[in-house]
Every structure is written in C-alpha cells, then in structure tokens.
Amino acid sequence: MTDRARTFYLTTPIYYVNDRPHLGHAYTTILADTMARYRRLAGDDVWFLTGTDEHGDKIAQAAAKAGITPQQLADRNSAAFRDAWRQLGIEYSDYIRTTEARHTKVVQAILQKLWDAGEIYLGKYGGHYCFGCERFYTEKEIVDGKCPDHQTPLTWIEEENYFFKMSKYQAWLIETVERQPDLIRPERYRNEILGFLREPLQDLSISRPKSRLTWGIPLPFDDTYVTYVWFDALINYVSALGGPGAPRFERYWPHAQHVIAKDIVKPHAIYWPCMLKAAGIDLYRHLNVHGYWTLGGRKISKSVGNLVEALALKDKYGNDAFRYFVLREMVFGLDADFSEEALVSRLNADLANDLGNLVARATTMIQNFGNGVIPVSQPEPGGPGPVEDWEFDLPEALQNTKDAISAAMNEFAIQKALAAIWEFIARLNQYVDATQPWTLAKDQDPVARARLSGVLYNLGSGLRCLGILLKPFLPDAAKKILSALGQPDGLRLDDAEWHLLESGTRVEKPSNLFPRVVEGKDAVSVGLQETATVMKVEHTTRVKRDDFSKVDLRVAEVLTAEPVPKSKKLLKLTVSLGSEQRTLVAGIAEHYAPADLVGKKVVVVANLEPAQLMGIESNGMVLAGSTEGKLAVLTLDRDLPPGTKIT
Numbered sequence: 001m002t003d004r005a006r007t008f009y010l011t012t013p014i015y016y017v018n019d020r021p022h023l024g025h026a027y028t029t030i031l032a033d034t035m036a037r038y039r040r041l042a043g044d045d046v047w048f049l050t051g052t053d054e055h056g057d058k059i060a061q062a063a064a065k066a067g068i069t070p071q072q073l074a075d076r077n078s079a080a081f082r083d084a085w086r087q088l089g090i091e092y093s094d095y096i097r098t099t100e101a102r103h104t105k106v107v108q109a110i111l112q113k114l115w116d117a118g119e120i121y122l123g124k125y126g127g128h129y130c131f132g133c134e135r136f137y138t139e140k141e142i143v144d145g146k147c148p149d150h151q152t153p154l155t156w157i158e159e160e161n162y163f164f165k166m167s168k169y170q171a172w173l174i175e176t177v178e179r180q181p182d183l184i185r186p187e188r189y190r191n192e193i194l195g196f197l198r199e200p201l202q203d204l205s206i207s208r209p210k211s212r213l214t215w216g217i218p219l220p221f222d223d224t225y226v227t228y229v230w231f232d233a234l235i236n237y238v239s240a241l242g243g244p245g246a247p248r249f250e251r252y253w254p255h256a257q258h259v260i261a262k263d264i265v266k267p268h269a270i271y272w273p274c275m276l277k278a279a280g281i282d283l284y285r286h287l288n289v290h291g292y293w294t295l296g297g298r299k300i301s302k303s304v305g306n307l308v309e310a311l312a313l314k315d316k317y318g319n320d321a322f323r324y325f326v327l328r329e330m331v332f333g334l335d336a337d338f339s340e341e342a343l344v345s346r347l348n349a350d351l352a353n354d355l356g357n358l359v360a361r362a363t364t365m366i367q368n369f370g371n372g373v374i375p376v377s378q379p380e381p382g383g384p385g386p387v388e389d390w391e392f393d394l395p396e397a398l399q400n401t402k403d404a405i406s407a408a409m410n411e412f413a414i415q416k417a418l419a420a421i422w423e424f425i426a427r428l429n430q431y432v433d434a435t436q437p438w439t440l441a442k443d444q445d446p447v448a449r450a451r452l453s454g455v456l457y458n459l460g461s462g463l464r465c466l467g468i469l470l471k472p473f474l475p476d477a478a479k480k481i482l483s484a485l486g487q488p489d490g491l492r493l494d495d496a497e498w499h500l501l502e503s504g505t506r507v508e509k510p511s512n513l514f515p516r517v518v519e520g521k522d523a524v525s526v527g528l529q530e531t532a533t534v535m536k537v538e539h540t541t542r543v544k545r546d547d548f549s550k551v552d553l554r555v556a557e558v559l560t561a562e563p564v565p566k567s568k569k570l571l572k573l574t575v576s577l578g579s580e581q582r583t584l585v586a587g588i589a590e591h592y593a594p595a596d597l598v599g600k601k602v603v604v605v606a607n608l609e610p611a612q613l614m615g616i617e618s619n620g621m622v623l624a625g626s627t628e629g630k631l632a633v634l635t636l637d638r639d640l641p642p643g644t645k646i647t
C-alpha cells in the first residue's frame with residue numbers, strides 16, 4: 001500500500017545574500033530536498049522552491065563594507081548558494097531571487113491591492129534608532145540603553161511609515177491555528193505562537209523611507225519609500241509560482257508547505273498568514289519548523305563566527321555520508337550539536353558496517369554461490385518451508401518498513417524514516433547470519449540447494465528494495481546498489497515489492513560503498529595516515545626450510561565478516577579454504593570495516609591450534625603486517641583459488 005498520488009509544493013527560506021552557505025542553510029535545503037525526492041519517488045506531483053533574499057539593510061551594509069554595490073553582492077552570493085546546492089546534489093524545481101522582475105511585479109501588485117482595499121495606512125513610527133546600523137532596535141534588543149552592536153547610545157526618532165493592519169487579523173489567526181493542529185509543527189512551535197498571540201498584535205510597519213534605505217522594492221503608491229524586507233521576502237513563495245491566477249500557482253499553491261528553522265517562525269506564522277488573508281490568498285498547508293545546528297551548544301551562525309562548512313564536510317566524507325549524518329542526527333524540531341567525531345562514528349557504524357557490509361556480503365555470495373545471477377526463488381519442496389520464510393518473513397518486514405517510512409515522512413520526521421530503514425538492514429544482516437548460505441552451498445542435498453536459491457533470491461531482492469527505499473536519503477549509494485543489480489533508473493516506491501526482482505538478473509559487486517574512516521591522532525582523516533618511518537629488519541633466529549614448511553599457509557576467501565560484540569579490536573570472519581570453511585577471529589577491527597574484507601582473498605595460517613577469543617573458537621590466523629598504527633592484511637596480487645597452498 002502506498003500513498004495516493006498527491007501534489008506537493010515545498011519551499012525553503014530564501015537565504016540572505018550577506019552570508020555564504022553554511023551547515024545551517026545546507027541542512028534546511030537537504031531536508032526539503034529529501035522530502036521532495038521522497039514525494040517524487042511516491043509518484044507525487046512535486047514543486048520544490050529555494051532561492052535568495054536580496055533586499056534590505058543587511059545586504060546594503062554588507063555591500064558597502066565590501067566596497068561593491070548591493071546588486072553585485074547579491075549576484076555573487078546568490079551564485080554561491082546556487083553552486084553549493086549543485087555540489088550537494090539538490091534537485092530544486094525553481095530558484096527565486098527577490099531582485100528578479102517576476103518577484104518585484106507580484107510584490108507591487110499585492111501592495112497595490114492592499115492599499116486599494118484600505119489594508120495599509122500611513123502612520124507615525126517611533127523607535128530607538130542606531131545611525132551606525134541604520135536600523136531601529138526594539139526594547140528587548142537594547143542593552144543598557146545602547147546599541148548591542150556598536151555600544152553607542154540610541155536616538156529616539158519618529159518617522160512616517162506605511163503600516164499593514166495586521167492587528168485586525170488576530171482573532172482569525174488564533175482561531176485558524178487552533179482549528180488546524182498540524183498547521184505549525186512540531187507542536188512546540190504552534191504552542192509558542194499561540195502563546196505570543198495572547199498579547200495584542202501590533203500593526204506591521206511595511207516601509208522604509210528612501211532617505212534611509214534605497215535598496216528595496218519601491219512602494220507602488222509612494223515611491224519615496226521602499227518595502228520592508230520581510231514583507232517583500234515572504235511573497236517569494238507566491239511570486240515564484242507566477243502569482244495568483246498563474247497556472248503554476250493554481251496547481252501548487254493549495255499544497256504549499258514551508259520548511260524553516262525556529263529563528264523565523266514569527267514572520268512565517270504571524271505576518272505571512274495575515275498578509276495572505278488580506279490579499280485573499282488561501283493559507284499554506286503546513287509550516288515545518290526544525291531546530292538549530294549548534295556547535296558546543298551555540299547556534300552555528302555568521303554572527304557567532306562558528307561556521308561549519310557543509311561543502312568541506314561533503315568533500316571530506318562524501319555527499320551521502322554528510323547527508324545521512326545531518327538527516328539522521330537531528331530530531332525534527334529539536335536542536336542538534338554538530339561534531340565531526342559523531343559524524344565519523346555514524347559513518348563507520350551505520351554506513352560502513354551495517355549497510356556497506358550487507359551490500360558486500362549479499363553481492364559476494366550471489367557471485368560465489370549463484371554464479372553472479374539471481375536464482376529462482378524456490379520454495380522448499382515439501383518440508384516445513386524454508387527457514388527464510390518462517391523465521392524472517394522478509395516481504396512483511398519490507399511492507400512494515402515502507403509503512404513506517406510513509407508515516408514518518410508525513411510528519412516530517414526524517415530521522416524516524418531512516419531508523420526504520422536501518423531496522424530493515426539489520427534484519428537482512430541477521431537473515432544472512434541465520435541462513436548461512438556458505439553452509440548451504442557445501443550441501444548437495446536438493447533441499448539445501450533449493451534453500452540456497454531462496455536465500456540468494458531474497459538477498460538480491462532485499463538489496464533491490466533497499467536501493468529503492470534509500471533513493472531520497474542516499475541518492476548516490478542507492479544508484480550504485482541498483483545498478484549493481486542491473487536495475488533501471490526511475491524505479492518508484494511501488495516497485496519496491498519483494499517478487500519484482502527477476503530471476504536471471506546479473507549481479508555485480510559495487511565498489512566499496514562507504515570506506516571506513518580511521519581517526520588520526522590530531523584530526524579525523526579519511527584513510528590511514530602516511531608515516532615516513534623506514535623499518536629495519538632485525539636479525540632474528542634463522543629457521544630451516546623444513547621448519548618453515550611446517551606452517552600451512554593457504555589462500556582464503558573472506559565470505560563474511562562481522563564485529564565481535566563488546567570488542568573494539570576483533571572481527572569474526574568466515575573464510576573459504578576451497579574444500580572447507582573456517583571461522584577465524586582477527587584483531588583488525590580498528591583498521592578494516594567488515595565490508596572492506598568480504599570477497600577479499602587473504603592468506604591464513606591453516607594449521608594453527610584453535611584458540612578461544614571472546615568466546616569464539618578461532619581456527620586459523622589471518623596474516624597482516626602492522627607498524628605505527630598502520631595495519632595491512634596480506635592479499636594476492638593475482639587471483640588464485642581459495643585453498644591454494646603458499647610455499
């Protein structure tokens with residue numbers, strides 16, 4: 001069961017061009033992009049808008065500081081945002097800039113309409129003004145009667161400005177927010193707004209005299225004033241669709257959902273609904289509010305100066321890893337503290353171990369035990385039914401996963417959707433452990449053959465469905481998984497059905513999806529660090545050739561690898577020595593993700609006495625060299641069959 005085809009219009013805030021994109025902006029945009037991709041995957045009609053907010057004091061001041069015109073600054077930084085979204089693989093439908101004619105036209109039309117309807121009046125505005133900042137400060141912002149920025153005394157000035165009669169919509173707004181419990185979500189922000197609305201609502205000053213600020217949209221009915229930047233900016237959501245009456249507007253506006261952080265709830269939950277009401281435009285469907293990314297507890301922002309560069313993280317760890325981390329780590333509506341260590345541990349645990357390992361094991365086993373082809377999914381002839389069906393009921397697990405994703409996405413809880421997918425991954429990993437295809441592969445009995453077929457089919461099908469489900473969240477990895485299974489582009493959520501994988505499909509092993517990240521001493525770095533130490537070969541006791549040949553060295557192929565519970569260092573490996581399979585425990589977990597090893601041909605000591613390590617009997621030893629924190633497992637530089645003796 002999937003959602004009925006629906007229409008979605010998703011927007012991000014339009015970002016100020018006095019700043020360059022950082023983690024905070026990137027998060028909102030990735031969140032909206034994920035949602036847009038998910039809806040497209042579900043077959044819905046989606047329009048996804050982002051863009052830049054280019055007028056107002058802030059921009060004018062930043063341009064003056066940089067010695068360029070506001071338009072030059074806007075052009076430069078708007079391009080920087082656009083480029084950042086390109087690099088992060090954001091698939092927006094439209095990018096609006098508030099300096100574009102298509103926007104100013106709609107802003108002026110709405111202003112004129114409100115003016116004609118008597119919704120706007122000329123009034124006196126008095127406030128604490130800072131000449132340094134060229135702006136008014138509210139009582140709350142003032143520190144000891146001074147400008148919080150310049151620490152200079154403020155001047156009380158009064159000027160004539162145009163006001164929008166916002167106060168008259170207070171009762172309507174309260175009633176609307178109360179009637180629609182999911183209008184503003186999560187609930188904490190709805191409660192905040194209802195709390196705010198208990199105080200009388202003031203009218204909104206919507207102009208600035210040109211004597212003070214020229215960088216804005218002139219009021220159509222008085223060109224000695226420009227429009228207040230928030231009144232201008234909010235209208236982008238409507239102007240980008242062509243404004244009321246335009247076909248795109250009629251199609252998408254009734255389904256509008258905004259995505260913002262908690263810093264700008266008030267303009268979106270108070271000014272904007274009142275503006276829409278006055279202009280005779282229906283209210284949006286949902287205002288989705290997420291929390292802040294913080295660093296050491298402080299909001300990441302240009303003014304605090306604690307920027308975290310999204311693009312640098314993406315370059316260092318890869319787009320999917322960065323995307324996965326931010327989507328998984330933040331609970332919708334709450335703040336999340338950023339740390340590179342947390343990113344690395346999620347990458348290693350969830351991506352390298354859980355997902356990477358599953359993909360490597362499943363494709364390797366289909367290669368080794370199924371000749372690289374998806375077998376027929378055969379039920380066991382007679383008997384109680386294959387173990388995979390009665391214990392794991394994978395098609396049902398898939399359906400539950402899809403339902404959980406759908407429910408989570410409907411309430412914007414992306415982290416919950418990811419948790420559901422990771423449960424499915426864990427289940428598939430358990431399925432491999434329980435069914436032990438490597439044991440079935442040794443058995444010539446027809447029941448075992450049929451069971452092996454069924455298990456390999458299920459692994460292929462599990463990966464295919466997983467590839468589809470992951471598309472909105474990890475677009476690059478999903479693509480690699482699906483193409484390894486020979487699947488076409490353009491699969492939809494409806495295609496994630498257990499029996500849609502065709503027998504006979506060729507399977508390849510995708511290259512290492514998520515390499516494990518190793519922590520260096522000072523900084524976290526990808527891969528092992530270079531060391532320039534020259535090793536001396538110490539002269540130790542010489543042995544006779546006969547002594548050496550007592551050690552039975554063999555080529556072994558790693559079939560499975562998994563962490564040993566409660567151990568940081570140990571991995572449990574199942575290896576094939578050709579005629580037999582062995583379980584080994586190797587102290588290499590700090591250097592290799594299980595997925596890095598599966599499918600590798602390594603060298604083992606085959607005649608070592610068994611040893612118990614963390615309760616597991618190890619039957620052999622993997623050869624590896626190590627020095628100064630670096631470790632490498634011995635592999636072959638040319639292919640040899642497992643079991644080949646090394647002399």
Ligand code: MSP
Nearest residue numbers: 013014015016024025028053233234261292293300
């Ligand atoms: N231009 C206005 C928005 C107008 S919308 C009609 C604006 N721009 S902004 O550049 O300051 O962007 C604010 C938005 O950027 C936040 O609402 C959020 O989406 C994102 N974030 C910026 N810093 C953030 C964090 N530290 N954490 C999470 N999101 C943050 O306000």
